[in-house]
Amino acid sequence: xxxxxxxxxxxxxxxxxxxxxxxxxxxxxxxxxxxxxxxxxxxxxxxxxxxxx
Amino acid sequence: xxxxxxxxxxxxxxxxxxxxxxxxxxxxxxxxxxxxxxxxxxxxxxxxxxxxxxxxxxxxxxxxxxxxxxxxxxxxxxxxxxxxxxxxxxxxxxxxxxxxxxxxxxxxxxxxxxxxxxxxxxxxxxxxxxxxxxxxxxxxxxxxxxxxxxxxxxxxxxxxxxxxxxxxxxxxxxxxxxxxxxxxxxxxxxxxxxxxxxxxxxxxxxxxxxxxxxxxxxxxxxxxxxxxxxxxxxxxxxxxxxxxxxxxxxxxxxxxxxxxxxxxxxx
Numbered sequence: 001x002x003x004x005x006x007x008x009x010x011x012x013x014x015x016x017x018x019x020x021x022x023x024x025x026x027x028x029x030x031x032x033x034x035x036x037x038x039x040x041x042x043x044x045x046x047x048x049x050x051x052x053x
Numbered sequence: 054x055x056x057x058x059x060x061x062x063x064x065x066x067x068x069x070x071x072x073x074x075x076x077x078x079x080x081x082x083x084x085x086x087x088x089x090x091x092x093x094x095x096x097x098x099x100x101x102x103x104x105x106x107x108x109x110x111x112x113x114x115x116x117x118x119x120x121x122x123x124x125x126x127x128x129x130x131x132x133x134x135x136x137x138x139x140x141x142x143x144x145x146x147x148x149x150x151x152x153x154x155x156x157x158x159x160x161x162x163x164x165x166x167x168x169x170x171x172x173x174x175x176x177x178x179x180x181x182x183x184x185x186x187x188x189x190x191x192x193x194x195x196x197x198x199x200x201x202x203x204x205x206x207x208x209x210x211x212x213x214x215x216x217x218x219x220x221x222x223x224x225x226x227x228x229x230x231x232x233x234x235x236x237x238x239x240x241x242x243x244x245x246x247x248x249x250x251x252x253x254x255x256x257x258x259x260x261x262x263x264x265x266x267x268x269x270x271x272x273x274x275x276x277x278x279x280x281x282x283x284x285x286x287x288x289x290x291x292x293x294x295x296x297x298x299x300x301x302x303x304x305x306x307x308x309x310x311x312x313x314x315x316x317x318x319x320x
Contacts (some may be wrong), residue, residue, distance in 0.1 A: 004207035016299040019207040020268065022254055026295070029202070029211040029228070032319070 003034035073129040075122035087113045093135040098122045127272045191316025192222035198310040203303045212294045214312045235287030235320040243278035245309035250300035257293045
């Protein structure tokens with residue numbers, strides 16, 4: 001399961017479009033995988049690493 | 054014994070005569086002494102005195118006739134008439150600008166590759182002084198994707214451009230452009246991917262989004278190029294291309310995707 005899929009599973013209300021400009025999941029192609037680079041959702045709190053583990 | 058007035062100058066002068074044999078073709082002859090002007094020699098050819106204003110010239114040790122002396126043995130002779138037969142050259146480092154007439158220095162007097170930039174006033178070189186093939190020599194690069202990278206759905210992924218077409222200043226490495234010359238750069242990128250989903254391509258500067266280039270819903274294999282002008286400080290600033298797609302599955306940008314840039318203006 002990708003990081004985006006995990007976030008969607010925890011917040012089913014999120015749509016694909018939310019990951020364009022509101023929640024930025026990023027991969028620097030350096031072998032370290034995906035991470036949350038920005039979380040600007042107006043109501044949903046940013047998920048912690050523990051919640052995403 | 055003391056003198057009244059200026060002390061006379063004592064000079065030694067040894068009279069001398071040079072003889073030359075004409076051959077009907079030679080016009081230049083080498084004198085045994087250098088002379089500074091035609092007034093310092095008396096030239097005779099076939100026992101006929103030569104007019105110094107029209108018949109010959111002198112330069113150092115060279116006597117040159119304007120005509121061609123006829124053949125004969127020792128039929129040309131030169132009598133030295135002045136004790137001052139040395140060409141007087143100024144001492145090194147003694148000629149000042151006041152000895153030079155305005156506009157007297159010609160191009161031939163300036164050694165090749167000797168004029169440095171500090172001799173040119175700032176802002177003095179105008180476009181008309183440049184050859185038509187002169188362009189900026191700042192960094193430029195171009196690199197393409199290889200079609201194998203996987204871009205996950207919903208994730209901004211740094212696009213890899215492993216195939217360099219050129220990298221004039223060795224400023225492109227690991228799909229990152231870090232120019233070592235400060236200034237304004239035109240940056241171009243083309244995104245080519247086979248998907249029917251929405252895609253976004255952005256230029257990242259120093260690890261953060263600098264500008265979104267486009268946000269499009271693709272239709273099958275789609276190619277979209279875009280460019281921007283941006284400032285880079287020539288030391289720590291770097292840029293990368295990131296892309297997003299929302300197809301719900303992994304996608305790979307094709308080898309038609311590229312990342313290029315060129316220095317266009319100094320800071």
